[in-house]
Amino acid sequence: DAKTTQPPSMDCAEGRAANLPCNHSTISGNEYVYWYRQIHSQGPQYIIHGLKNNETNEMASLIITEDRKSSTLILPHATLRDTAVYYCIVRAIRQNFVFGPGTRLSVLP
Amino acid sequence: GAGVSQSPSNKVTEKGKDVELRCDPISGHTALYWYRQSLGQGLEFLIYFQGNSAPDKSGLPSDRFSAERTGGSVSTLTIQRTQQEDSAVYLCASSLQGAPANYGYTFGSGTRLTVV
Numbered sequence: 001d002a003k004t005t006q007p008p009s010m011d012c013a014e015g016r017a018a019n020l021p022c023n024h025s026t027i028s029g030n031e032y033v034y035w036y037r038q039i040h041s042q043g044p045q046y047i048i049h050g051l052k053n054n055e056t057n058e059m060a061s062l063i064i065t066e067d068r069k070s071s072t073l074i075l076p077h078a079t080l081r082d083t084a085v086y087y088c089i090v091r092a093i094r095q096n097f098v099f100g101p102g103t104r105l106s107v108l109p
Numbered sequence: 110g111a112g113v114s115q116s117p118s119n120k121v122t123e124k125g126k127d128v129e130l131r132c133d134p135i136s137g138h139t140a141l142y143w144y145r146q147s148l149g150q151g152l153e154f155l156i157y158f159q160g161n162s163a164p165d166k167s168g169l170p171s172d173r174f175s176a177e178r179t180g181g182s183v184s185t186l187t188i189q190r191t192q193q194e195d196s197a198v199y200l201c202a203s204s205l206q207g208a209p210a211n212y213g214y215t216f217g218s219g220t221r222l223t224v225v
Contacts, residue, residue: 043216099152
């Protein structure tokens with residue numbers, strides 16, 4: 001079973017920041033937080049991951065709370081092409097990725 | 110190759126027939142995973158190969174499903190006596206062995222299997 005809880009769907013206006021929350025209250029000390037997204041008819045795509053520090057790359061930022069029980073993925077300037085299902089996953093090294101239902105993000109013009 | 114390659118991209122088969130799905134992982138990736146995704150559903154783990162270790166088959170839904178990985182590279186997922194409920198997109202992913210947390214998986218585009 002997935003160890004994360006995400007809202008089933010969210011809307012975001014084009015050009016605005018999309019903030020996708022994830023709860024992982026039972027996360028273990030050796031588990032990382034990963035985010036993937038799946039655009040319609042494609043395989044999932046890696047976005048970002050982190051352990052306890054906030055992370056940023058060219059796609060997104062990941063904010064992890066100090067107690068590590070929740071995190072937020074931030075897409076700073078959402079575009080229509082960011083419409084996808086976003087998966088938050090916690091996983092230790094060499095474990096499988098267990099995908100939950102994710103959050104369906106709709107970016108609206 | 111540059112990415113994970115799966116073939117065929119689409120497969121339509123008659124109920125009761127056997128099918129083989131192929132996955133070519135990224136060169137040098139020693140970990141390989143199979144998932145399936147039914148229409149409108151999340152990803153369901155099937156099987157995991159890691160180097161020379163025995164594969165983790167815990168996700169295979171029945172004994173009609175099997176997979177092998179030859180030479181530590183290409184993998185084939187075989188479904189025998191296909192049923193309509195086997196219709197799904199079958200996704201393959203690969204990763205570096207022991208990658209501490211780097212990048213996670215790289216997924217292929219999947220094989221869409223339709224059993225009629």
